[in-house]
Structure formats: structure tokens, C-alpha cells
Amino acid sequence: MSNTSITEIVNKNLQTRYKKEARFRRYGQLSIFIAVTFLFIFFTSIISKGYSAFYQAEIFLKIELQQEFIDPDNTNDLEEIRYGDFDGIINESLYSLFPEITKRSDKRELRDLMSSGASIKIQQLVLEDLSLIGKTINIWLPLDDEVDMLIKGNIDVNLPEQSRRISDLQISSIETLQTQGLIKNKFNKTLFVSGDSRESEQAGILGALVGSALMLTITFLIAFPLGVSAAIYLEEFAPKNRFIDFIEVNINNLAAVPSIIYGLLGLAVFINYAGMPRSAPLVGGLVLALMTFPVIIIAARASLQSVPPSIRDAALGVGASKMQSIFDHILPLALPGILTGSIIGMARALGESAPLIMIGMVAFVVDIPTSPLDSSAALPVQVYLWADSPERGFAEKTSAAIMVLLMFLLLMNSLAIWLRNKYEIKW
Amino acid sequence: MFNYLFVVLIVVTIFIYFYSKKYSIKIRNQSGYLHSLPQYYGFYASLWFLIPSLIIIGLYLIFAESFVTSTLIKSLPNNIKNLPVNELNLVVNDIKNLAVGNIANSSSFTGINEAANFYNEQYELIDKVVFYSSLIMGLLTFTYAYKTISSSYRARNFIESAIHILLFGSAVIAIFVTAGILLSVLFEALRFFDVINFSEFLFGLSWSPQMAIREGQVGSSGLFGAVPLFAGTILISLIALILAVPIGLLTAIYLSEYADTKVRAITKPILEILSGIPTVVYGFFAVITVAPFIRNTGSFLGLDIASESALGVGLVMGIMIIPLVSSLSDDVISSVPQSMREGSYGLGATKSETIKKVILPAALPGIIGGILLAASRAIGETMIVVMAAGLSAKLSFNPIDAVTTVTVQIVTLLTGDQEFDSPKTLAAFALGLTLFVFTLFLNFIALKIVRKYREQYE
Incomplete structure (x- = not known):
């Protein structure tokens, strides 16, 4: 009698319990779906905003390199030629395309279509080959960033003329040029070969890339040997006492200290106390090294732990000293794992910007750094700086810089995974 | 030379x-x-x-x-x-x-x-x-x-003891780094507290660190009450946790209890990608995609949402810490002994009942430890808030207001040209000290809980 009632109760509840089960399962699926959706939105938004920065509108001009503009006194002196009126030459060529435009103010609007980088390009051509003077060349030259934005469709032409930064005359002349096939989108080489600039069409990430590379080199040279040595000590030699416990607590906490605090440390110690130069990759590398140090220790310890004790016993058994067993047998086996962990730590250091801002790496630096003591930008900081720029051209540049940054991170992580798969031994 | x-x-x-x-x-x-x-x-x-x-x-x-x-x-x-x-x-x-x-x-x-x-x-x-x-x-x-x-x-013995000293020295550097952080921040903070009262800093309700250019200017002393910053930090972190904890936890549960190897093989790398994205990129994402979306949604609903609202910043920060919560919870959940699951199934419980009534209570301390770690990460996060949160300190717990955080203020106070010993710059170090002590406290507790929990089942 009572047995049946329990079965009845159980059977009666079974449906609701199964429903609950299914619902709970769906919650799990939903949350995974949400996480994946975030990632999807994220990449779509960055890529859709940034891909257009990889090409740039250029204009095909027939340029007469007239002597009276470049070197009126016929000095043939490079210094004289450097100050030649290259803008004038370009403008002449541009005016000749629109003989109907004669008013001074209209001519100025026409002039504003060109990027200020165009004259520099001509100047460099002439400086490299003086025999060009007096000849006529056909060349693709960069247009202004506002024109670039217009051609990429980022400017609403239906707005009243006063509220856009490009005039009706400019729009109509661009359309004429486009129908003549004189304006084309070309691969934006500038982005990869030049430093920062106030003009978005001339801004590039090379300076930031070199800065980041210098910094990561310093970080690796400092943090890797120190981190591995510390891990070897703690894993193989450390006695069990309170001092060692204290070290371990320190390491675990350091790995979780907010990165901006490391920036404050760098500012107070390296810059104000030791008098190192501001915004230098050396200081940035040191700060990132302090940050990466505990990460490498933790990775290296895990990797050392995974080497089976039989290896050690065998080495000791054939008469190796403890130090020899570690450096000749355990460390080589643990090294792929250590490297994998370190590369992941370095990738994190590459993406880090808060501590770099603290040590003054937000300075506007045009030159490509040549030594770790030069002022320099870093890739993530460049993203931050460009994201702050009000000019429209910089928005797509920011996304492009982000894509380059993510690509480097992807490369580093793939390298780590490749190392792990190739060399990791399953014991 | x-x-x-x-x-x-x-x-x-x-x-x-x-x-x-x-x-x-x-x-x-x-x-x-x-x-x-x-x-x-x-x-x-x-x-x-x-x-x-x-x-x-x-x-x-x-x-x-x-x-x-x-x-x-x-x-x-x-x-x-x-x-x-x-x-x-x-x-x-x-x-x-x-x-x-x-x-x-x-x-x-x-x-x-x-x-x-x-x-x-x-x-x-x-x-x-x-x-x-x-x-x-x-x-x-x-x-x-x-x-x-x-x-x-015995040259080998000599070399080996030299290496031994070197290895020991490397391990001790960890202590020096902690001490370096503490001392450098502490000294500057103490100089700040010479000028500004400690309790005024900790309990003061208004923050406007403007210093006088000339003597006797109105509001020349600058106000250094950090409560609005603490409130803003907590508000944004709270929003982040409200988003990240359920999603992260449910993801971890699904992945460790339900998912087959195929789903795991796809989902885990995706979460790893999320955790590998630099924070400055999240910041840009918050500014350019999330903030406008939230403002437009708000105006569609008739709400006036600030474009630097705590909601938008918190959401993006939440996305950032989802992988952290999920990987920490995953570790904890997988370390609950299989026998406990089997005991529960043996009594006729369904999978979800087992999870809710047996596994989660057993894993709770570890999960709480993980959440504390995630909270400390959110509190110390800098770039997202610097780019997407407000600058002016407003004491508000309304998620659609623009609030500012401790890290934002540190960055604003220390970028630009300032003389190094004005209270304005020193205030950054006082804020840094507060941040360091608070996150250290959170981490310490969290690591202790996680470690204790791990010992329980080993």
C-alpha cells in the first residue's frame, strides 16, 4: 500500500523534475551561446570598422617637375632642393585637371584634397634622383583623410555643407575624378612603414611595433632567466620553512596585483628614483618584466612538477650531482612546458598598456625608436592614443592597429600551442 | 668607455x-x-x-x-x-x-x-x-x-654552491618586488597624507583634485574625498560580476558536467580567446560599440543614459572576466570527487539535482574564492574604465550614470605635466596604495579559501 503511494508520488513529480533538468541544461547552453555571441559581435565590430584602413584613396597625377618650383636658382644643392615648392607642383597638376575652376577660394578647396604627405613623397623622389628635375612623371599620390573617409562612405553627403568637413565643390570634383578613373583605393603601405602622425592618412604603427618589440625583448631577457631560476629553487631546493612559505605567498599575490600598480612602481622607482628616461622601452621592459616574473615562475613550477621522479632518480643513480640531474635531465624535459607558459605570459605583457601609460609612454612620438633609451610608443598604447583622437580617420586606424595587435597575440599563442604539441611528453 | x-x-x-x-x-x-x-x-x-x-x-x-x-x-x-x-x-x-x-x-x-x-x-x-x-x-x-x-x-662543488646562491637570489626577488611596490607607493602616499588628512581622504564625499594656480583662489585647496571613487569602482565591478558570475558559472557547469568532448574542444579555446584579448581592445569595444548601443536602447525606451554609463563599462568588464570565472569554477567543479556524484545518482537524483544539491554546495568555497579573484581583477582593471568610464566623480549608485573609478583617477592624475610633489600627483599614489591593499586583501583571502578547499579533497 505505502509502496505504491511512494511510486505514485515519484512518478507524479517525474515530469516536472525532467522539465527542470532540461531547463537547467538549456541555461548552460544559453550561457555558452552568450559568451560565443559576445566574441562574435566583438570581432565583427572590430573587423568591419578596421578592414578599410588597410587601403587608402590615392590619386593618379601627371606631375611636371619644373625647375622654377624646385630649384629656381639652379644650385643643384640638396639643402636648397629640400625646401623646394613641391606643394606648388602638385597644385599646378591638380588645377590643370579642372581648367574651369579659377576662383582663388575654389582653388584652395581643390588643394585641400591632397594629403600633406603627397609633397613629401615627391620631395623624396627628387632628392633620390636629381635628374628627374624638369621631367614629367606619372604617380599615385595620397589624398587627404577626409577625402578618404568620403570615398569609403563614412561621410554623410546629405548633411548641409556647413556641417561636414568637405565642401560640395570638393565632392563634385572627387566624383569627376572617380569617373575618369584617376582615384583608386590602394593598399595602405604607410600604415606599416611609418610612425605616428597628427594626420591620420600619414599615421603608421611601425614605431609602436618596434617599441613593443624592444620592450618584449628586454622583458624576456630579464623575466625568463629570473623566473626559471626562482622556479627551480622553489621546486627543487627550497626547504620547508616559513620564509619559503612567505616567498610563495608573495609570488601568488604578485601574479594577481593590478597591472597599474606595477606602473606606479616603475614611475616611483625607475623614473623618479633611478632617473631613467620617460617613455623609454627600457623602463617599459623592466616594468613588464616585474609583471611577467611571477607568471613565469608559476608556469615553470607546474612544468618542473610534471617531470616524473624516475628521471631524477635515474640521473642520481648513475652518479650525477643534484645540480647536474636538474640542469642536464629535468630542465631540458621541462623546457617546452616552461616556454609555452612563458610565451603566454609574454603575450599578456604585449597587450598590457596601463603600466606603460604610468611611465609616460603616452607621448606623441613620430620617430621610429632605434635604441631602448629612445622615446617610443607601444602597440597597445598606440591603440589607446588613436582611440582618443577625435579625427574620424583615426577610428578605422585604431581598429586596424587592434587587428595587427590581435594577430601578433594569435601568432604568439599559436607558437605556444605548437611548442606544447610538438615537444610535450605525456608521461 | x-x-x-x-x-x-x-x-x-x-x-x-x-x-x-x-x-x-x-x-x-x-x-x-x-x-x-x-x-x-x-x-x-x-x-x-x-x-x-x-x-x-x-x-x-x-x-x-x-x-x-x-x-x-x-x-x-x-x-x-x-x-x-x-x-x-x-x-x-x-x-x-x-x-x-x-x-x-x-x-x-x-x-x-x-x-x-x-x-x-x-x-x-x-x-x-x-x-x-x-x-x-x-x-x-x-x-x-x-x-x-x-x-x-672541488671546483664542481664551488660552482654548484654559486648556482645555488643565484637560484635562491632569484626566488628572493619576489619579496623585493612586493616590498618595492609597497614602499614606493607607501612613501608617496605618506607625503600626501602630510597635506591631506587621512580620514578626509578615506571618508570624504567629494573629489575634485584641482590645486590653486594662485593664492586664495576659490576652491583652491582641492577636495580629496575618495568615497565617490570607491563607490564608482564598486558599482562597475558589481555590474561586471552580475553578468560574469552566472554566465561563467553555468558555462563551467555545462562544460564539466554535460558537454561531450566535441563541445568542450570548441568552447574552451573560444573562452581562452576572450581572456587573451588585451584590455585596451575591450575599452575600444566599449566606447565604439557597447556604449552607443546602450544609449540608443535607452533613448528608445525613453531613458536618458549617459554615454559613459557605468552599465556599458560594467558589461564589457563582465565579458572580460567571464573566462576567469568559468575556468576557476571549472577547476573546482572537476575536483569534486566522482563518488559524491555517484552517491547522488544512486539515490535517484537527476543530473541537475545532483549539481544543485551536491556538487555546488561541495564546491562552494572554491567558487567563492574564484569570484573573489575575479572581483579583485575587476577592481584593478584600468584600460576599460579609462577609455569608457567618466572622469568626474559623482557619488551615485545609478547604473545609467557616468561614474569614475580609482584607476581612472590614478591615470588622469599622473598623465600630463605636473610637478611631482603637488598633492594632486601624490593623491594618485594614495589611491594606488588603497587599491593595492584592497586587492591584496581580496587575493589573500581568495587564495587561502581555494587552497584550503583543494586540500579538503586531496
């Missing part, structure tokens, strides 16, 4: 290594016995050469500047020597600038050129002394070491 010295040192060291190695091989051939392998004798002798020279160079780097400066000051004419310290320092700086060839205020006194020359001469002299003394010192100690090389000398 120093590049040259380093090249000389390296070349001599390499030479000594091979020379001593060869010598030890000779000894082995003669006596038929050598305690250690020959390369250990090479290392042994080159260490004896290198370390004393490096010690001398280190001493030079530490003391040369102050030594030359003090001899320079002694050489100055009396009327300058007796100037007050500040002015004297200015003059000394002028001399140094002139000496290294920078443009300097050369009119500060007659004879400054002579002083600059004197400074350079002193430096050249010291450089020379260091150059030769480090080489001679190294060669002397090397000769001593070379003489000790014999067939019974």
Missing part, C-alpha cells in the same frame, strides 16, 4: 675560461685524476675574475655620481658654495648640463665653463681608475683561483 670595458671583460673572461680548462686537463693528464670535469675549473676561474670586477663597476654606478658632485661643490667659489641648498642644486644642474653638452643657462655665474670642465675631468679620472682597478682586481683574484686549481680541488 663602459662599452669598451664590458667588451674587454667578456673577452678576458672567455680567455680565462679556456685557459683554465686547458690547465686542468693538463693536470688530469699528469696526475691521472681530477675531482671535477675540466669545464668546472674554467667556470671557477672565470667567476673569480668576473665577480670582483663587476662588484667594482657596481660600486662605481652607485657612488660615482654623488662623489663627483660633492668634489665639484667643494671646488666651487665660496659665494656659490654657501647658497641655500635649492639654489645650489640648480647651479650644479646647470654645470652638469653644460658638461654633457646640453644647452644650459651658462650665465648663472662666471666660471661655469671651468666648473663644467672640472666636472668632466673628475669623471674621466674616475672612469680611468675604475677601468684599471676592476681589471687589476679581477686579475688578482683570478691568479689566486688559478693557483688553487689542483687535481683534488
Whole structure:
């Protein structure tokens, strides 16, 4: 009698319990779906905003390199030629395309279509080959960033003329040029070969890339040997006492200290106390090294732990000293794992910007750094700086810089995974 | 000069290594016995050469500047020597600038050129002394070491204890870094608390760190009450946790209890990508995609949402910490012993009942530890808030208001040109100290809970 009632109760509840089960399962699926959706939105938004920065509108001009503009006194002196009126030459060529435009103010609007980088390009051509003077060349030259934005469709032409930064005359002349096939989108080489600039069409990430590379080199040279040595000590030699416990607590906490605090440390110690130069990759590398140090220790310890004790016993058994067993047998086996962990730590250091801002790496630096003591930008900081720029051209540049940054991170992580798969031994 | 010295040192060291190695091989051939392998004798002798020279160079780097400066000051004419310290320092700086060839205020006194020359001469002299003394010192100690090389000398033991010391030194650096952080932040913060009352900083309700340009200006003292910053930080972190904890936790549960290997193989890397994205990129994403979306949704619903609303920032930060929550919870959930699950199934519980009634309660301490770690990460996060959160300190718990955080203020106070000892800049270090102590506390508790929990099931 009572047995049946329990079965009845159980059977009666079974449906609701199964429903609950299914619902709970769906919650799990939903949350995974949400996480994946975030990632999807994220990449779509960055890529859709940034891909257009990889090409740039250029204009095909027939340029007469007239002597009276470049070197009126016929000095043939490079210094004289450097100050030649290259803008004038370009403008002449541009005016000749629109003989109907004669008013001074209209001519100025026409002039504003060109990027200020165009004259520099001509100047460099002439400086490299003086025999060009007096000849006529056909060349693709960069247009202004506002024109670039217009051609990429980022400017609403239906707005009243006063509220856009490009005039009706400019729009109509661009359309004429486009129908003549004189304006084309070309691969934006500038982005990869030049430093920062106030003009978005001339801004590039090379300076930031070199800065980041210098910094990561310093970080690796400092943090890797120190981190591995510390891990070897703690894993193989450390006695069990309170001092060692204290070290371990320190390491675990350091790995979780907010990165901006490391920036404050760098500012107070390296810059104000030791008098190192501001915004230098050396200081940035040191700060990132302090940050990466505990990460490498933790990775290296895990990797050392995974080497089976039989290896050690065998080495000791054939008469190796403890130090020899570690450096000749355990460390080589643990090294792929250590490297994998370190590369992941370095990738994190590459993406880090808060501590770099603290040590003054937000300075506007045009030159490509040549030594770790030069002022320099870093890739993530460049993203931050460009994201702050009000000019429209910089928005797509920011996304492009982000894509380059993510690509480097992807490369580093793939390298780590490749190392792990190739060399990791399953014991 | 120093590049040259380093090249000389390296070349001599390499030479000594091979020379001593060869010598030890000779000894082995003669006596038929050598305690250690020959390369250990090479290392042994080159260490004896290198370390004393490096010690001398280190001493030079530490003391040369102050030594030359003090001899320079002694050489100055009396009327300058007796100037007050500040002015004297200015003059000394002028001399140094002139000496290294920078443009300097050369009119500060007659004879400054002579002083600059004197400074350079002193430096050249010291450089020379260091150059030769480090080489001679190294060669002397090397000769001593070379003489000790014999067939019974235990060079390997010497090298091994040297390495042992080196390894120990590397481990101790962790303590130095912590101490360095604490001291550097603490000293500047203490200077700040000399000017601003500690309780005013900790409990004051308004924050506007503007310092007077001229005396007696209105509001010239600046207000340094950090409560609005703490409130803003907590508000944003709370929003982030409200998003990240359920999603992260449910993801972890699904992945460790329900998902087959195929789903795991796809989902885990995706979460890893989310955790590998630099925070500056999240910040840009918040500004350019999330904030406009939230504002437009708000105006569609008739709400006036600030474009730097805490909601948008918190959401993006939440996305950032989802992987952290999920991977920490995943570890904890997988470490709950299988026998507990089987016991529950044996009583007829469904999978979800087992999870809710057995696994989660058992894993709770570990999960809480993970959440605390995630909270500390959110509190210390900088770039997202710097780019997407507000700048003005508003004491508000309304998620659609623009609020500012501790990290935002640290960055704003320290970027741009400021003199280093104004309370405005020092305030950044006081905020840094608060942040450091608070996150340290959270991490400490969290790590303790996680560790204790792990021991329970091991």
C-alpha cells in the first residue's frame, strides 16, 4: 500500500523534475551561446570598422617637375632642393585637371584634397634622383583623410555643407575624378612603414611595433632567466620553512596585483628614483618584466612538477650531482612546458598598456625608436592614443592597429600551442 | 668607455675560461685524476675574475655620481658654495648640463665653463681608475683561483654552491618586488597624507583634485574625498560580476558536467580567446560599440543614459572576466570527487539535482574564492574604465550614470605635466596604495579559501 503511494508520488513529480533538468541544461547552453555571441559581435565590430584602413584613396597625377618650383636658382644643392615648392607642383597638376575652376577660394578647396604627405613623397623622389628635375612623371599620390573617409562612405553627403568637413565643390570634383578613373583605393603601405602622425592618412604603427618589440625583448631577457631560476629553487631546493612559505605567498599575490600598480612602481622607482628616461622601452621592459616574473615562475613550477621522479632518480643513480640531474635531465624535459607558459605570459605583457601609460609612454612620438633609451610608443598604447583622437580617420586606424595587435597575440599563442604539441611528453 | 670595458671583460673572461680548462686537463693528464670535469675549473676561474670586477663597476654606478658632485661643490667659489641648498642644486644642474653638452643657462655665474670642465675631468679620472682597478682586481683574484686549481680541488662543488646562491637570489626577488611596490607607493602616499588628512581622504564625499594656480583662489585647496571613487569602482565591478558570475558559472557547469568532448574542444579555446584579448581592445569595444548601443536602447525606451554609463563599462568588464570565472569554477567543479556524484545518482537524483544539491554546495568555497579573484581583477582593471568610464566623480549608485573609478583617477592624475610633489600627483599614489591593499586583501583571502578547499579533497 505505502509502496505504491511512494511510486505514485515519484512518478507524479517525474515530469516536472525532467522539465527542470532540461531547463537547467538549456541555461548552460544559453550561457555558452552568450559568451560565443559576445566574441562574435566583438570581432565583427572590430573587423568591419578596421578592414578599410588597410587601403587608402590615392590619386593618379601627371606631375611636371619644373625647375622654377624646385630649384629656381639652379644650385643643384640638396639643402636648397629640400625646401623646394613641391606643394606648388602638385597644385599646378591638380588645377590643370579642372581648367574651369579659377576662383582663388575654389582653388584652395581643390588643394585641400591632397594629403600633406603627397609633397613629401615627391620631395623624396627628387632628392633620390636629381635628374628627374624638369621631367614629367606619372604617380599615385595620397589624398587627404577626409577625402578618404568620403570615398569609403563614412561621410554623410546629405548633411548641409556647413556641417561636414568637405565642401560640395570638393565632392563634385572627387566624383569627376572617380569617373575618369584617376582615384583608386590602394593598399595602405604607410600604415606599416611609418610612425605616428597628427594626420591620420600619414599615421603608421611601425614605431609602436618596434617599441613593443624592444620592450618584449628586454622583458624576456630579464623575466625568463629570473623566473626559471626562482622556479627551480622553489621546486627543487627550497626547504620547508616559513620564509619559503612567505616567498610563495608573495609570488601568488604578485601574479594577481593590478597591472597599474606595477606602473606606479616603475614611475616611483625607475623614473623618479633611478632617473631613467620617460617613455623609454627600457623602463617599459623592466616594468613588464616585474609583471611577467611571477607568471613565469608559476608556469615553470607546474612544468618542473610534471617531470616524473624516475628521471631524477635515474640521473642520481648513475652518479650525477643534484645540480647536474636538474640542469642536464629535468630542465631540458621541462623546457617546452616552461616556454609555452612563458610565451603566454609574454603575450599578456604585449597587450598590457596601463603600466606603460604610468611611465609616460603616452607621448606623441613620430620617430621610429632605434635604441631602448629612445622615446617610443607601444602597440597597445598606440591603440589607446588613436582611440582618443577625435579625427574620424583615426577610428578605422585604431581598429586596424587592434587587428595587427590581435594577430601578433594569435601568432604568439599559436607558437605556444605548437611548442606544447610538438615537444610535450605525456608521461 | 663602459662599452669598451664590458667588451674587454667578456673577452678576458672567455680567455680565462679556456685557459683554465686547458690547465686542468693538463693536470688530469699528469696526475691521472681530477675531482671535477675540466669545464668546472674554467667556470671557477672565470667567476673569480668576473665577480670582483663587476662588484667594482657596481660600486662605481652607485657612488660615482654623488662623489663627483660633492668634489665639484667643494671646488666651487665660496659665494656659490654657501647658497641655500635649492639654489645650489640648480647651479650644479646647470654645470652638469653644460658638461654633457646640453644647452644650459651658462650665465648663472662666471666660471661655469671651468666648473663644467672640472666636472668632466673628475669623471674621466674616475672612469680611468675604475677601468684599471676592476681589471687589476679581477686579475688578482683570478691568479689566486688559478693557483688553487689542483687535481683534488672541488671546483664542481664551488660552482654548484654559486648556482645555488643565484637560484635562491632569484626566488628572493619576489619579496623585493612586493616590498618595492609597497614602499614606493607607501612613501608617496605618506607625503600626501602630510597635506591631506587621512580620514578626509578615506571618508570624504567629494573629489575634485584641482590645486590653486594662485593664492586664495576659490576652491583652491582641492577636495580629496575618495568615497565617490570607491563607490564608482564598486558599482562597475558589481555590474561586471552580475553578468560574469552566472554566465561563467553555468558555462563551467555545462562544460564539466554535460558537454561531450566535441563541445568542450570548441568552447574552451573560444573562452581562452576572450581572456587573451588585451584590455585596451575591450575599452575600444566599449566606447565604439557597447556604449552607443546602450544609449540608443535607452533613448528608445525613453531613458536618458549617459554615454559613459557605468552599465556599458560594467558589461564589457563582465565579458572580460567571464573566462576567469568559468575556468576557476571549472577547476573546482572537476575536483569534486566522482563518488559524491555517484552517491547522488544512486539515490535517484537527476543530473541537475545532483549539481544543485551536491556538487555546488561541495564546491562552494572554491567558487567563492574564484569570484573573489575575479572581483579583485575587476577592481584593478584600468584600460576599460579609462577609455569608457567618466572622469568626474559623482557619488551615485545609478547604473545609467557616468561614474569614475580609482584607476581612472590614478591615470588622469599622473598623465600630463605636473610637478611631482603637488598633492594632486601624490593623491594618485594614495589611491594606488588603497587599491593595492584592497586587492591584496581580496587575493589573500581568495587564495587561502581555494587552497584550503583543494586540500579538503586531496
